[in-house]
Amino acid sequence: MTSTTMDQTVTDNVSAATAKALRAAMERLFAGRPSRTDGRLTKENLYREAGVSRATMNRAHSILAEWDRRTAATDARTPGEVRRDDELKELRAELRAIKRQRTQLQGRLDASATVIAALHHDNAALRDQLAGQGAIVALDEHRASGRPEAARPR
Structure with missing residues (x-):
């Protein structure tokens, strides 16, 4: 030795x-x-x-x-554990970004639903108002009947 x-x-x-x-x-x-x-x-x-x-x-x-x-x-930590931890870190960052995007999209969807509901309410109110004024005649049907008085201004 x-x-x-x-x-x-x-x-x-x-x-x-x-x-x-x-x-x-x-x-x-x-x-x-x-x-x-x-x-x-x-x-x-x-x-x-x-x-x-x-x-x-x-x-x-x-x-x-x-x-x-x-x-x-x-x-x-072994090299495999280091790679795994790095991958987990990347996936968690990606998940946070996707959650943030989902929250933004949910907010836009909620705002759109609110606008659609308001427009639906306004539309229903206008229909009710028009229903109280008398019959509604579609111009296309009226013109298609061929009556000349419909084409003349009054």
């Missing part, structure tokens, strides 16, 4: 092979390419991905310190 390997073994209380397996597992998890776990950035997944026991992983103090430092920097 080299002095570096012996220093790691003494410092971490794990073999060089175990340290290598833990570091490789850490890199796979941070890269979003797990081979034995679901890819979440948890210590449980780290030791399972490395194929070592939890007790063995717990003896690798420098590796765990690096793990803690790196997970703190990423908010313990």
